[in-house]
Amino acid sequence: MGRWEPNARGRLEEAAMNLFQERGYDRTTVEEIAARAGLTERTFFRYFADKREVLFWGAGELRKLIVSTIVEAPEETSPLDAVAAALEATAPVFKERREYARARQALIVAHTDLRERELIKLAGLASAAADALRGRGVTEPAASLTAEAGIAVFKVAFERWVGDPKSQDLSRHIRTTLDELKAVTASTGTSTANPRQPAKRAKAPRR
Amino acid sequence: MGRWEPNARGRLEEAAMNLFQERGYDRTTVEEIAARAGLTERTFFRYFADKREVLFWGAGELRKLIVSTIVEAPEETSPLDAVAAALEATAPVFKERREYARARQALIVAHTDLRERELIKLAGLASAAADALRGRGVTEPAASLTAEAGIAVFKVAFERWVGDPKSQDLSRHIRTTLDELKAVTASTGTSTANPRQPAKRAKAPRR
DNA sequence: TCCTTGATGTCAGCTACTGACATCACCTTC
DNA sequence: GAAGGTGATGTCAGTAGCTGACATCAAGGA
Known part of the structure; x- marks a missing residue:
């Protein structure tokens, strides 16, 4: 555990x-984390901007993946399909570490601090996706809206994937959730007109 | 400035x-805020859970308003329309304090901490709206998706309202943004099938 | 007038986070 | 292979957000 061990x-x-799972997130101090890693608190903060960030480090990679998928989508692909493809492209990342993802999610839902951080990371992904869409010529506000809608789909799909005992693929969840969104937004007339029809209840695919 | 002045x-x-605008959010300490209000730091934390919360106190009222609007919507109203109506119902709240809302938003966009807090408040609104929808018999995942989509619309519409020099009403922005969302989600086939048509670019209403 | 109650103050303390500077392992260069 | 440079780490002192425990004070009722 010398000073120069690799992979700090x-x-x-x-x-x-490990510590978060053993004793809970807020009963773990940064000093303890550093000590277990054979380092000091000060060094922890050189690698992570704050205590929460240690759980969200991967977001940068996701962002790159999403952006490049959108950028490289065939020109004829619609904005929403491009975003959907980008979200689906992230599925393998999670698939490889399903148990880690599950444990991490359990921590996040249990701690408001962590939920805040997760939300801003997702918002960052949305904004990156919107940038990429604008790069394809999509104008505002369609770019932002498409990206935000995509992230909304991702949130719901991810939750279901984490809780899905059958372990279906995340990209399957994303596709079905996206279809649900389309159904939900298509079910009425233009919002500026009076709705002409009684609510058509969306058929929920078994949960 | 005695101990028992009203309206602490x-x-x-x-x-x-005032202090946030004079010297910036993070160059203002809680102690300074309390001192200017003729109180102590400890008392500040009895009214607000943390420093950021002083800017987000109103969210509880918004939540009630949104929930009651959804609950009281006519039975035939579609889920998305009910959510849209709920969001529009908040417009007067902001209209009355447009300048305050603008100043507050400027602070929020400039500080990551505050953005995090805003996002979790919006997520809270979404979850309350989803609850209300379930109370109307809407099943999952339609309820969550509709609520999340509504919040996405609200985010975009609110940004545009804040930056709109013409000061059009917020509810107008909400309606047009919702229409944009419908256009964006309607422009392609089902995501489970291959997209049949080249992207139909959404017509962006002048910005 | 006494007593209860709720709002406020005081104080001590923890923990997240930062700046400044020292130290150490390793690598280059002569 | 000695000297010096470089980047990662340690040490230390300090600030600010936040909390628990307990004291104090104003107001209203018995």
Whole structure:
């Protein structure tokens, strides 16, 4: 556990996850995390901007993946389909670490602090996706709206994937959730006109 | 400035806003806010759970308004229309305090901390709206999706309202943004099938 | 007048986070 | 292979957000 052991970041990340699960997120101090990784508190903060960030480090990679998928989508692909493809492209990342993702999600839903951080990361993904769409010539506000709608789909789909005992693929959840969104937004007339029809209840695919 | 002046909460809120604008959010300490309101730091934390919360206190009222609007919507109203109506119902709240809303928004966009808090408040509104929809018999995942989509619309519409030099009504922005969302989600086939048509670019209403 | 109650103050303390500076392992260069 | 440079780490002191425990004070009722 000498001063120059390799992979300090990884050690910190692992120590943090272990401690969070053993004693809970807020009963774990940064000093303890660092100690378990054989480092000092000060060094922890050189790798992670704050205590929460140790759980959200991966977002940068997701962002790149999403942006590149949108950028490289065939020109004829509609904005919403491009975003959907980008979200689906992230599925393998989670599939490989399903148990980690599940444990992490359990921590997040239990702690408001962490939920805040997750939401701003998702918002960051939405904004990156909107940028990429604008790069394809999509104008505002369609770009932002499409990106935000995509993220809304992702949120719901991800929750269902995490809780899905059958472990269906995340991209399947994304596709069905997107279809649900389309159904929900298509079920009435223009909002500026009076709705002409009684609510058509969306058929929920079994949960 | 005696110990028992009335409206401690209001004084704290006002002192905070003033100081944030004078010297910036993070160069203002809670102690300073309390001092300007003629109180102590400890008392500040009895009214607000944390420093950020002083800017988000109103969310509880918004939540009630949104929920009651959804609950009281005519039975035939579609879920999305009910949510849209609920969002529009909040417009007067902001209209009365347009300048305050603008100043507050400027602070929020400039500080990541505050953006995080705003996002979790919006997520809270979405979840309350989803509850209300379920109370109307809407099943999952349609309820969550409709609520999330509504919040996405609100985010975009609110940004545009804040930046709109013509000061059009917020509810107008909400309606047009909702129409944009419908256009965006309607422009392609089902995501489970291959998109049959080249992207139909959404017509962006002049910005 | 006394007593209860609720709002406020005081104080001590923890923890997240930061700036400044020292130290150490390793690598290059002569 | 000694000297010096470089980047990662440690040390230390300090600030600010936030909390628990307890004291104090104003107001209203018995």
